[in-house]
Amino acid sequence: MLLKLALFCLLLSASLDAKEYTFATYPSNTPSKIIQALTPLMEYLSAQSGDTFKLVVTKDYEELSERIEEKSVDFAWVNTKNFVLLKEKIPSLRYLVTYLEHSKSGQITPYYQSFIVAMKDANITSLEGAQGKHFAFTDKESTSGYAYPMIIFEAHHINPYTFFQKVFFLKKHDKVIEALMNHSIEVGAISDGTYYNALEKYGDRFTILATSEPIPLDAIVASSNVPLKESQRIAHLLENIPLDAPSNKAFEEHLGWESAGFVKKDEHFYDSFKKTLKVPLYETLQ
Amino acid sequence: MKLYNKILFLTIMQLVAIFLFGIYQIQSLYLTQKTAFDQKNLIQSDMIQKRFEEKLESLQKTAQILINSQEVITGIISNDTDMLYNWSKLFLSSSTDKIHFVDLQGTVISRGESEFRFADDVSKRFYVQQALQNDTFIGIDLIDDEECLVYAKRVKQYGQKPIGVISVALIIDDALLASLVQGTTMNIAYHSEHQTLSTTKDQKLINASSLHVMLQAGSIKEASFNIGLTSEEELSALKEARTNFFVGIGLALIILVLALHFILLKHLREYKALAQVLIDFYEDRLDIKEVMSTIKQATKERITPEAKKIAEALFNMSQKVADTQNALELLSSTDQLTSLSNRRKLEECLEQKLKESERGSFFSIVMIDIDRFKTINDTYGHEIGDHVLIHTARLMRESIRTSDMLGRWGGEEFLLILPQTSLEGALIIAEQMRSKIHHFSFEHYPQRVTMSFGVSTHHVGDTPNSILRRADNALYRAKNSGRNRVDHED
Numbered sequence: 001m002l003l004k005l006a007l008f009c010l011l012l013s014a015s016l017d018a019k020e021y022t023f024a025t026y027p028s029n030t031p032s033k034i035i036q037a038l039t040p041l042m043e044y045l046s047a048q049s050g051d052t053f054k055l056v057v058t059k060d061y062e063e064l065s066e067r068i069e070e071k072s073v074d075f076a077w078v079n080t081k082n083f084v085l086l087k088e089k090i091p092s093l094r095y096l097v098t099y100l101e102h103s104k105s106g107q108i109t110p111y112y113q114s115f116i117v118a119m120k121d122a123n124i125t126s127l128e129g130a131q132g133k134h135f136a137f138t139d140k141e142s143t144s145g146y147a148y149p150m151i152i153f154e155a156h157h158i159n160p161y162t163f164f165q166k167v168f169f170l171k172k173h174d175k176v177i178e179a180l181m182n183h184s185i186e187v188g189a190i191s192d193g194t195y196y197n198a199l200e201k202y203g204d205r206f207t208i209l210a211t212s213e214p215i216p217l218d219a220i221v222a223s224s225n226v227p228l229k230e231s232q233r234i235a236h237l238l239e240n241i242p243l244d245a246p247s248n249k250a251f252e253e254h255l256g257w258e259s260a261g262f263v264k265k266d267e268h269f270y271d272s273f274k275k276t277l278k279v280p281l282y283e284t285l286q
Numbered sequence: 287m288k289l290y291n292k293i294l295f296l297t298i299m300q301l302v303a304i305f306l307f308g309i310y311q312i313q314s315l316y317l318t319q320k321t322a323f324d325q326k327n328l329i330q331s332d333m334i335q336k337r338f339e340e341k342l343e344s345l346q347k348t349a350q351i352l353i354n355s356q357e358v359i360t361g362i363i364s365n366d367t368d369m370l371y372n373w374s375k376l377f378l379s380s381s382t383d384k385i386h387f388v389d390l391q392g393t394v395i396s397r398g399e400s401e402f403r404f405a406d407d408v409s410k411r412f413y414v415q416q417a418l419q420n421d422t423f424i425g426i427d428l429i430d431d432e433e434c435l436v437y438a439k440r441v442k443q444y445g446q447k448p449i450g451v452i453s454v455a456l457i458i459d460d461a462l463l464a465s466l467v468q469g470t471t472m473n474i475a476y477h478s479e480h481q482t483l484s485t486t487k488d489q490k491l492i493n494a495s496s497l498h499v500m501l502q503a504g505s506i507k508e509a510s511f512n513i514g515l516t517s518e519e520e521l522s523a524l525k526e527a528r529t530n531f532f533v534g535i536g537l538a539l540i541i542l543v544l545a546l547h548f549i550l551l552k553h554l555r556e557y558k559a560l561a562q563v564l565i566d567f568y569e570d571r572l573d574i575k576e577v578m579s580t581i582k583q584a585t586k587e588r589i590t591p592e593a594k595k596i597a598e599a600l601f602n603m604s605q606k607v608a609d610t611q612n613a614l615e616l617l618s619s620t621d622q623l624t625s626l627s628n629r630r631k632l633e634e635c636l637e638q639k640l641k642e643s644e645r646g647s648f649f650s651i652v653m654i655d656i657d658r659f660k661t662i663n664d665t666y667g668h669e670i671g672d673h674v675l676i677h678t679a680r681l682m683r684e685s686i687r688t689s690d691m692l693g694r695w696g697g698e699e700f701l702l703i704l705p706q707t708s709l710e711g712a713l714i715i716a717e718q719m720r721s722k723i724h725h726f727s728f729e730h731y732p733q734r735v736t737m738s739f740g741v742s743t744h745h746v747g748d749t750p751n752s753i754l755r756r757a758d759n760a761l762y763r764a765k766n767s768g769r770n771r772v773d774h775e776d
Contacts, residue, residue, distance in 0.1 A: 134405040136367070139366075139368070165393075166365060166389075166393055166405060167365055168365045168366075168367040168395065168404065168405065169364065169365060169366045169367060169368060169369075170367050170368045171366075171368035171369070172368070175368060175401070175402065178401070178402040179367075179402045179404070179405075181402070182402040182403050184402055184403055184404045184405045184406070185405055
């Protein structure tokens, strides 16, 4: 009887310790798809932690940033730029893990890269040889389509707005490929994934003129109101998601991401991105 | 005027009147339709003109909306191809085929109609130069190798600083031309130094007129829009109907006149033939029997019922005339008492026989006289005398052949003409006749009646008098020889 009572007290104490966490993410796709993709991950965390994880998809980055700042969310999925900016803004923000992905090159990496590519038939073999050509970025908010290519240009002491005859903004990476294929531009900045997709689609018709440093993939962070021990526990659970876990399949099914789970890296892993914030801002607005 | 001419004239007059009335009616209808047709074409021309102006206005409006967008301004300044594309594609429609954003250097930043085609140089294009120099160009120019209606306007930041050019264009193609004339019977043709388009295969337009469009002179030379009809099909149908009517009624008129001519000829021929018979009768070319046979023949032929009735009536009338003529002839040639031929008839017959003898025939005559007839009259009265005359005549008639002619020559004297009879034959007949009368017993005359006969036969060169004289001489001799006997010429 005494034993039964002790066991009951233990269970009661455990249930009293269970918490409800809010897990927020940014709208990288339509909210319904994001919810479908992340729900298995929430279920995994809830099951493994004994806590309850509630998914929140914010309206935009700004809302996500505000909610992290005001600590109305406990965990968040943020992209690289936002992680760097948030970390500068909220030093107490705690890095947990970095998203892992099967890259098109066949490796599982927590990063990707930006390429400056040209059409082979344009006979451009180096970045310097692209002077006076037409060039396209994706858009100025893009990490791999603008920020990292700008680091590349800086390294080569190139101001793209004067180096090239004209610089266009095409919003999406695959549009840069299509513009290259249509010979509207001779050079463009794209992510490595876009490059490998184009390779599959159009064959070996592109020359890589320059490659960026690794661009860290998205990070999962914890608000400072989550105890350190608790955040480490959750980070550990994320690191140990099996490759064939339903959450990975859901990412691929609903978002097309070839997810391979998460890996814990150092916070300094994201320092390379800080350089992009220091790249000279060549305003085209006059 | 002849009946034929009268009928023909009146009928032709009526037909001509109908024909003229028909011409007047069809001509009035044609003129009404022509007026309506011209009115309709005028309305349609105005409609096409308006549609064309609407197309130009639509281009201007589209350009103006885009120019007023701050995002478009930003997109041009920042070379945001994607944003400009997304904006411009919203405005592409059947009235807007091309929207191009061009920077001040003449480089295309974005094409609404082709997402991945940009960055080419169009600075040499006439419309770009015009827009950059004069703020606006509206006209026809080549855009991407296609002739277009172009509205190009300089884009200014804050309404002051030029940052580029927007061109909104509509391709001049068959679809545009078709949309302009849709629902009308008109056709439109576009002609320039490079191409000729038309909504009809038949390039030639009837009553063609140019569209009155306020377009600036572009790089395309001799560009013009012409509207008109490929065929005046509606009017042609009416014209054809009018011609057909005229030809038809003309032919009908000719056919009717010919038909009338032949019908009249046919009918009048029958009447004319009947009339000719009467004329021939009147002019002694036909006797009444020939008239009757001719009319009878006519009634047996195919003849109209009306003419047949007339022919029958004429036939009946001729029949009556013939009967009357026969009766008169009989009356004029018959002795009323004895019913024998009279002296006139006998003379005619004798003349006839003499004529026939010239062709080889021959005849004899017998002059007969009742012996002492004056005594009978004086003794028994004229009634008995007549009784004796009647019965002796009957007895003599019964003794002769049908070809013979017996007549009363005068008083109690008779003449018998015997065709194809020789003197001997005549003597025999005379003798038989004498004997028969001699032995006949009269009902009212108690005594025997005798007769004397003088016979003569025809000689070449005889005249009526000569042969009669010889017979009379023979009769004289018979009388002198004791009467009741037959004597002949020497």
